[in-house]
Amino acid sequence: MERITIDPITRLEGHGKIDIFLDDKGDVANSYFQIPELRGFERFCVGRPIEEMPLLTNRICGVCPEAHHMAAVKAADAAYKVTPPRTAKLLRELLYMAFYCTDHTTHFYALGGPDFIIGPDAPVAERNILGVIHKVGMEIGGKVIQMRKFGHKVVEMIGGRKVHPAVAIPGGVTKILSEGERKEIEEMGRWAIDFAQFSLQAFNDIVLANQTYLDLIVGDIYRDETYYMGLVDENNKVNFYDGKVRVVDPEGKEFCKYAPNEYMNHLSEHVEPWTYLKFPYLKNVGWKGFTDGKDSGVYMATPLSRLNAADGMATPLAQEHYEKMYETLGGKPVHQRLAIHWARLIELLYAAERWVELVTDPDITSSDVHCKPTEIPTEGVGIVEAPRGTLTHHYWTDERGILTQVNLIVGTTNNYAPIQMSTKKAAQHLIKGGKVNEGLLNMVEMAFRAYDPCFGCATHSLPGQMPLEVRLHDQRGELMDVIKQYVD
């Protein structure tokens, strides 16, 4: 059988490797998206004290350490059966919203956005953040830098450090916000709302106004009908920090809604011998392989899936854009993967609005930031929405709060099966009769870039540009053609 290897050998982040096999007609028979790394957190965290987990699991991912910090501390709260004071929750969520604004900005302008702003067919050397700045001007480039600065500034002010914050402990936080700091954070938050609106306008002007791009978004290449997952508040509105996990089926109907401590009733992880990463799926639907539809337990957990799984946004401006997106794309749920980019900007606006809500809450500067745990710790689950998907931490401890068992289902991992399917589908569209379309590399890349993949949170793709090598072999195994990008 003929084989095409798409091998990203340069970067460990984004380290993935795709083997595509062709049938007798030269069409795609199967593909394997492999993840080559494991670090073993679930084993070596055993024996550590539970309060260390928000610090240790930060190091799973330096792109979204805030998500691990929050999921870990919520699991620790649950294990101690302690409810942090309201102010502690407000401060945690405020830090988290500032992080979301930074992270979503990075993805849209530096990673995913260049495909649209510069164009999917533009020279590779221009499809990056510098190309974006050249195209849209330094004034906008400056705004992007400013947004990233503000977000990290808030993370540092509350969390201690810009990367790997240190502030959350079981029962609350260690930091009391001063009025001076509060004012500064409020100003930055108001600026962030303007920036998010500006970004949505830019998306409207550059992407939606361009028929070619719009066709790409609504077309079939990047479409899979799966289940969708996301955290929702008591009104079924999108929430990043707290709430229940809601899953809707491919028709958009609620399939289940569960509290963090019920996750094991709903999720399982499938194992394949050819990759280090597992494939989560909905246990009550079942693992049917890499296939979409209502009978397959494959689900997606991304900005788009959160919007699909919710009934709306909890802030007014984001809600307006939420309605506009579904109106434009033909109602809920939206299955087109490239719409993840649009959903991400709507989330950016929500995070900025929520940032201002939180920082103007009269309780935010209260000194009541910690509740001492008094119960003997046993077991706890913490769930937040990481930018790249629902993040679940589950800890078991002995009576001293020393970990005896750890289970993690990490952001991007949720999307491993959908990414495998999306890349296969892109390959199927672009490889016919043994001929590899020259556009394959970037089109395949776009298929997984939309997910903002952060593989295993050990090996995420920060630039969103995977080094790829496509090798086309004939049936005797001889090399016919090689197409490369970012590799030798």
Added chain:
Amino acid sequence: MSKPKFAMYWSGSCGGCEIAVINIHEKILDVDANFDIAFWPVAMDAKVKDVEALEDEEILLCLWNGSIRNEENEHMAHLLRKKSKLLVSFGSCATEGCVPGLGNLFPVAELIDTAYTTLTTDNPDNIRPQTVTQVPEGEITIPAMKDRVHTLAQVVDVDYFMPGCPPESHQIAAVIDLVIEVLQGKAELPPKGAVIGAGHSTVCEECPRQRNVKAIKAFRRIQDVAPLDPELCILEQGVPCNGPATRSGCKARCPSVGAQCIGCYGPAEGVVDYGARLVTAFASVIDSRDPEEIEQILDGIPDPAGQFYRFNLADSLFQAGASAFKKNEV
């Protein structure tokens, strides 16, 4: 005249080092102005072939972050060592193994077994990832994990070490300024093997909290005593704070928000073994002269391995790791 070449590469790391570099914001333009970026997958179109085609030592400055966790990491470390004049071990993973180095407390097979047998894992055939798998259509491969986490310097020769998890952005900016001054003939390179982008004392020295050398009678866990007094030394409040053994350079950021130092800047200058120094530092604030009582008080630290070697295990004197296990088992 062509500019000197710059490279940055990541291996078994979390990506935080890359974020820290991006967080120097406009300063990144100085890098662009003074260097040709030869290889930096995160920022630009870079190819291994381009690196292989370079003359030996043609890259002037290479920042390497990430530990050596698998065979592919090791291969890239040798390649970039050969092609770089100055190889910098950048960040905690490369320099001391960091948190993933705690994996060295267990045989690698145990790390793997745990991951594929968790309670939510559906694995009736007890599958483990294989370096070579025969699928119906052919053979596919993934790299093998090494038996333990290695630091960069345990695998190749390293010129400079830059600590931090991740290095603070102001320190990265300072190092970039220094290298540019060297290029302009305005400064000289530090001696080979030097620690750069960090201070020469301990986190305690730059921590504004007040120290009274008040001896303590018991260690306490932060959730049992928070919120801490914002003015007083955290260690003296009984919470094990790693400041006394940890290199300065971060401006004591974690203590600034009421959290203890966890030691991410690695051993302070002159310290041979981080954990040994920290034990000594802790023992010195304990209010007792009775060795048994001291031991009892130290027992209040629930996880000595994690407390004393949280970031530093792979680079510590005993290194732990599979080799240590084999000795015990055989």
